[in-house]
Amino acid sequence: MRYAMAVDTRKCVGCSDCVVACQTENKVPIGFCRDWVVEVMDGTYPQLEMEIRSERCNHCENAPCVRCCPTGASHFVEGGIVMVEHSQCIGCGACIASCPYDARYPHPDGYVDKCTFCEHRIKNGLTPACTAVCPTKCLYFGDLDDPNSDVSVVLKKRKYKTLIPEAGTSPQLYFLI
Amino acid sequence: MVSRRDFIRISALGAGAIAVGAGAFKVVKALSSPEEVKKLVVDLRRTPTYCEVCFWKCAGWVYKTSEGKIWKIIGNDDDQHCNGRFCPRGTGGVGMYYDEDRLKTPLIRVEERGKQVFREATWDEALDLIAGKMKKLSADYGPETMALFTHGSGSTYFTTLLKAFGTANIAEPSYAQCRGPRDEAFMATFGEEAYSPEITDIRDTKCLVLIGSHIGENMHNGQVQEMSDAIDKGATIITVDPRFSTAAGKSKFWLPIKPSTDIALLLAWIHEIIYNEYYDRKYVEKYCMGFDQLKAYVSEFTPEWAYAITTIKPDLIRKTAKEMADASPAVIVHPGRHVTWYGDDTQRIRAVAILNALLGSWGRRGGFYRPSKFALPASAIPAFKAPAKSWQDLFPGKYPLASSPVSNALIDASVPENNPAYPIKGWFVNGTNLIFTIPNQANTLKAIQNLELLVVVDTMPMEITGWADVVLPECTYLERYDTLRAAPHRKPAIALRMPATEPLYDTKSDYTIARDLSKKLNLADYFPFEKQEEMLDAQLKKAGSSLEEMQRIGVKTFEREADDLYFSDNEDVEFSTDSGKIELFSAYFEGAGFDPIPKYTPHEEPTEGYYRLIYGRAPMHTFSRTANNPNLTDLMDENTVWINPMVAKEWGLKPDQYIWLKNQNDIISDFPIKVRVTERIRWDSVYMVHGFGHAEKKLKRCFGRGVSDTQLITNVLVDPIMGGTGMRSNFVTFVTEKTEEEAAL
Missing domain, CATH: 2.40.40.20 (Barwin-like endoglucanases)
Structure with missing residues (x-):
C-alpha cells in the first residue's frame, strides 16, 4: 500500500478551503496550518499564466525528517504516511529544518506537527478532510498500489510533476499540469 | 494513535528498499466497508443546518466533540447547493460562533456626562423602548416612516413584523447594491430572473463566458463546483476582465478589457453573431421578437469599432464569438451577480440576456435550466393591510422599473433636504452593515443623523451598530432554528436549520426577537407560534414530512412534477413578458423612456495619476x-x-x-x-x-x-x-x- 495525493492545478482556485477544513478537522490552533495554497505567476500583462497549488507534507518515501529525528518521533506508518508521535517529540526542530517543503510547524504544545493525510479518517474508509471538502474536486487521494484508486486513475490520465524532485526525497504529492 | 509497534524506520536506502519495507507493513486496521462508514458518519452528535455565512445557503451538518462543543461543519451529501462540500467560509462558519467579539447583550444609547455611551440592558427594556418609539413615530408620521434594511434569514420575521406594523419600506441592499440590474434585465428579456442560486447549467456547458464575474474568487459554491466539472469536461472559458482573475487563469480566452467598456464588446459580439448567421435561427424565429430591429441597430458595431473602445483586438472578438456559436446552445454568457458598476448596468445585462437569446441558451442543456422550487405551505396569519404610502411615493417617477424597494432611495428619503413626499424617521437594520454596504458614506451618516430611531440586529459589533439607538444581539445560525430553505434548483428541495447548541451569552434568535417585539406592538397574531419549532413541525407535516424527519436527514429533495428541466424540441413556451416572447427589443423599456436596445455610452476615465x-x-x-x-x-x-x-x-x-x-x-x-x-x-x-x-x-x-x-x-x-x-x-x-x-x- 502506498498512499499518495494528486492536486489538479488546472482546477484549484486557491480558495483555502483545504486549509480551514484541515484546521477544524484536526483542531490545528489558529495561526498554524498543515496545508496551504501557493500561487505562481508567470509572464507580463496581458500574456500571463498562473498556477495554483494546494500544498502539504509530501509523505516522501525517502523522508529526511524521519531520518534526522533523534527520538524516532517522526516515523512511517502503513501506506508510507509520515507521522509524528507527539509524546516522543522533544520539539528540537531538526525535522523542520530538514524538510525541503517547509511542511512542519512547531505546535504551541511543544511538539512538531504536520499533515497526516488524515490517517484517522482514511483508516475508516474516508478521504482526508481537505480532499473531502474541496469544492473544485481538485484533490485526488488513494493507494498507488491499487490501479483503480482515484489517484492512480488520474495519474495515468494526466501529465504531472512533483516539487523539488532534485532533493531526492521521492515525494508522494503529485501536481497535475 | 498508532502504537509504537507500527513504526517503520528506514534509513537513506533509496526507493529499492522501500519496496522491501512495504512488504513488512502491518495492517493497522482493515478498511471499513462503505456501509460501516455510513453508520459511523451518522453520528448522534451531528445536527443539520444550512449556512448563513453567505446567501448560497448550503446545507450541512454541525458536528460536536464528545464534550459537546461545536467542532466542525460538513456539507450534506444530498444537498444540491453544495453536494457535500462546504466552501471555506462555510467550513469556517464555526468562527462566527466562537468569535469572542460577538454582541453579547442588548445595548441602549444613553447620555452620560455629555457623552453618548451604550449601557447594557435587558431584552424587556430594549424591546419596550423600541415598541414605544415605533408607536410614537407611527402616530407622528404614519407607520410608513419606518424602514427595514435586511439581509439573510432574519429577513422573513422582520419583514412580517414591519408589514404588520404598516410599512412596505423594506429593502434588501442585495437589490440596488448588487443583483438588481440583472434581475430587471432578465425580467425584461425572458420574463424571468436568473434566480439565486443562478440557473446557469454550468456543469453541462461547452462554453462559459464571464464578464467581470470572478467565479472561484466569489465562492458561490455550487457554481464553483460546476465550473470545475466543466473544466474537467474540456469546456471553453472566456473571461472578460481588466484583471487576470483566477477564472481568467483557467480560461482559453482572456479579454483584458478597458474597464467600463463592456457594452461595446457585447454589441460587437451581437453584431458578429447576427451578421455571420451564428445565431440559433430556429430558436430566434420561434421564441424571440424584435430581431430585425436588433439587426439593424447593431449593423455598425463591428469588432473594429469595439477595438477602439475596449482595446480588445478584432480578431479576438471574432474568435470568441465563433467559439460561443460553436458551443450553442450549450453556452452561458453569465449574468453575473454583483453588477452595479457604471449606472447603465441594467442595459449591460440586457445585452448579456440578448446574447444568450441569440445563442439559444435560455431553457437549454448547458445554458440555463428551468428551476423548480418546493412550494412551502404558509402558516395562517392575518392579511397585511396595504400601507397608505409606498416607497415609490417617496420620489414619484424615480426608478420607474424597480421591482423591489431601493435601499438608497429609502436612505435619501431620510434626509429632509431631499424633499421626500413623506419622511423616513425610523430604521430597523438586520444582517447588513449599511456603512460598508451603501456607497457614499457621508450621505448614509447624514440620513442617520436625521433619524428618531435606529435599531440594529446583528451578531457582531459592525460599524452600523455604533450609530444605533438600540442594539439587539442575535445568536448565530448555529444556535437557532430558522425558516425552511426552499430555493429554486434543478429539483425542488427543502433544508432545515436547527440549533446545534444553546445561544451563547444573552443572545436570541431573530424569530424570538420579532415575536417578542410583535407582542409589545399588539401584533402577536402575526406570530401565532410561541416556538419556531412548532411552526416548522406544522408546516413540515402539511408538506408530508415532519420536524423529526428533517432533524434526521437535514435535506429532503423531491422529484420534479414534469420532465421539463429544459425546453423540449419545438415546445411552445409562453414567456412572462408583455409580448409572451423573448424580447430582443424592449417596448417595455421604450415605454418607460429608456433605450429599447442597449446603447454604449462612454464613461468617465481616470485623470493623470489616478x-x-x-x-x-x-x-x-x-x-x-x-x-x-x-x-x-x-x-x-x-x-x-x-x-x-x-x-x-x-x-x-x-x-x-x-x-x-x-x-x-x-x-x-x-x-x-x-x-x-x-x-x-x-x-x-x-x-x-x-x-x-x-x-x-x-x-x-x-x-x-x-x-x-x-x-x-x-x-x-x-x-x-x-x-x-x-x-x-x-x-x-x-x-x-x-x-x-x-x-x-
Whole structure:
C-alpha cells in the first residue's frame, strides 16, 4: 500500500478551503496550518499564466525528517504516511529544518506537527478532510498500489510533476499540469 | 494513535528498499466497508443546518466533540447547493460562533456626562423602548416612516413584523447594491430572473463566458463546483476582465478589457453573431421578437469599432464569438451577480440576456435550466393591510422599473433636504452593515443623523451598530432554528436549520426577537407560534414530512412534477413578458423612456495619476461580515491594493509597503493598505478585495486592517431604470505619507 495525493492545478482556485477544513478537522490552533495554497505567476500583462497549488507534507518515501529525528518521533506508518508521535517529540526542530517543503510547524504544545493525510479518517474508509471538502474536486487521494484508486486513475490520465524532485526525497504529492 | 509497534524506520536506502519495507507493513486496521462508514458518519452528535455565512445557503451538518462543543461543519451529501462540500467560509462558519467579539447583550444609547455611551440592558427594556418609539413615530408620521434594511434569514420575521406594523419600506441592499440590474434585465428579456442560486447549467456547458464575474474568487459554491466539472469536461472559458482573475487563469480566452467598456464588446459580439448567421435561427424565429430591429441597430458595431473602445483586438472578438456559436446552445454568457458598476448596468445585462437569446441558451442543456422550487405551505396569519404610502411615493417617477424597494432611495428619503413626499424617521437594520454596504458614506451618516430611531440586529459589533439607538444581539445560525430553505434548483428541495447548541451569552434568535417585539406592538397574531419549532413541525407535516424527519436527514429533495428541466424540441413556451416572447427589443423599456436596445455610452476615465478603483471578493470572506471571524481571518487578515508593476515603478512603490489611497473627492482612506505589485492588474486600474478596513474598535481582530473600498466610493452612478448604485467610477491615487492635517481628519 502506498498512499499518495494528486492536486489538479488546472482546477484549484486557491480558495483555502483545504486549509480551514484541515484546521477544524484536526483542531490545528489558529495561526498554524498543515496545508496551504501557493500561487505562481508567470509572464507580463496581458500574456500571463498562473498556477495554483494546494500544498502539504509530501509523505516522501525517502523522508529526511524521519531520518534526522533523534527520538524516532517522526516515523512511517502503513501506506508510507509520515507521522509524528507527539509524546516522543522533544520539539528540537531538526525535522523542520530538514524538510525541503517547509511542511512542519512547531505546535504551541511543544511538539512538531504536520499533515497526516488524515490517517484517522482514511483508516475508516474516508478521504482526508481537505480532499473531502474541496469544492473544485481538485484533490485526488488513494493507494498507488491499487490501479483503480482515484489517484492512480488520474495519474495515468494526466501529465504531472512533483516539487523539488532534485532533493531526492521521492515525494508522494503529485501536481497535475 | 498508532502504537509504537507500527513504526517503520528506514534509513537513506533509496526507493529499492522501500519496496522491501512495504512488504513488512502491518495492517493497522482493515478498511471499513462503505456501509460501516455510513453508520459511523451518522453520528448522534451531528445536527443539520444550512449556512448563513453567505446567501448560497448550503446545507450541512454541525458536528460536536464528545464534550459537546461545536467542532466542525460538513456539507450534506444530498444537498444540491453544495453536494457535500462546504466552501471555506462555510467550513469556517464555526468562527462566527466562537468569535469572542460577538454582541453579547442588548445595548441602549444613553447620555452620560455629555457623552453618548451604550449601557447594557435587558431584552424587556430594549424591546419596550423600541415598541414605544415605533408607536410614537407611527402616530407622528404614519407607520410608513419606518424602514427595514435586511439581509439573510432574519429577513422573513422582520419583514412580517414591519408589514404588520404598516410599512412596505423594506429593502434588501442585495437589490440596488448588487443583483438588481440583472434581475430587471432578465425580467425584461425572458420574463424571468436568473434566480439565486443562478440557473446557469454550468456543469453541462461547452462554453462559459464571464464578464467581470470572478467565479472561484466569489465562492458561490455550487457554481464553483460546476465550473470545475466543466473544466474537467474540456469546456471553453472566456473571461472578460481588466484583471487576470483566477477564472481568467483557467480560461482559453482572456479579454483584458478597458474597464467600463463592456457594452461595446457585447454589441460587437451581437453584431458578429447576427451578421455571420451564428445565431440559433430556429430558436430566434420561434421564441424571440424584435430581431430585425436588433439587426439593424447593431449593423455598425463591428469588432473594429469595439477595438477602439475596449482595446480588445478584432480578431479576438471574432474568435470568441465563433467559439460561443460553436458551443450553442450549450453556452452561458453569465449574468453575473454583483453588477452595479457604471449606472447603465441594467442595459449591460440586457445585452448579456440578448446574447444568450441569440445563442439559444435560455431553457437549454448547458445554458440555463428551468428551476423548480418546493412550494412551502404558509402558516395562517392575518392579511397585511396595504400601507397608505409606498416607497415609490417617496420620489414619484424615480426608478420607474424597480421591482423591489431601493435601499438608497429609502436612505435619501431620510434626509429632509431631499424633499421626500413623506419622511423616513425610523430604521430597523438586520444582517447588513449599511456603512460598508451603501456607497457614499457621508450621505448614509447624514440620513442617520436625521433619524428618531435606529435599531440594529446583528451578531457582531459592525460599524452600523455604533450609530444605533438600540442594539439587539442575535445568536448565530448555529444556535437557532430558522425558516425552511426552499430555493429554486434543478429539483425542488427543502433544508432545515436547527440549533446545534444553546445561544451563547444573552443572545436570541431573530424569530424570538420579532415575536417578542410583535407582542409589545399588539401584533402577536402575526406570530401565532410561541416556538419556531412548532411552526416548522406544522408546516413540515402539511408538506408530508415532519420536524423529526428533517432533524434526521437535514435535506429532503423531491422529484420534479414534469420532465421539463429544459425546453423540449419545438415546445411552445409562453414567456412572462408583455409580448409572451423573448424580447430582443424592449417596448417595455421604450415605454418607460429608456433605450429599447442597449446603447454604449462612454464613461468617465481616470485623470493623470489616478487609477480606477475596482473591487471584488476573496473566496474566504463574505462582504464585510467575516473580517473578524477567527478562522477566516487566519486565511486572510487584510486586503492589499493590486498595482501593475509599471505603475509601481513610476511611483517608486515597493511590494508590501503600506500606503493610503485618496480618491477623486480627496477622501483619504482611514487606514493604510499593503501594496501588491502584480501583473494581474491593468495599468489604468487598481484592485482590492471588499470588506476590510473596519473602523469599529470592538472588532478587535480586523480593526484597522486594510482599506474599505466603500469609504472611497463617493461618486455613485445611479441606474435610472431601477436605482442601482454604480460603484466603479471612482479613481484613487497613492499617498505614501499623511500630512498632519490629513492625519487629523
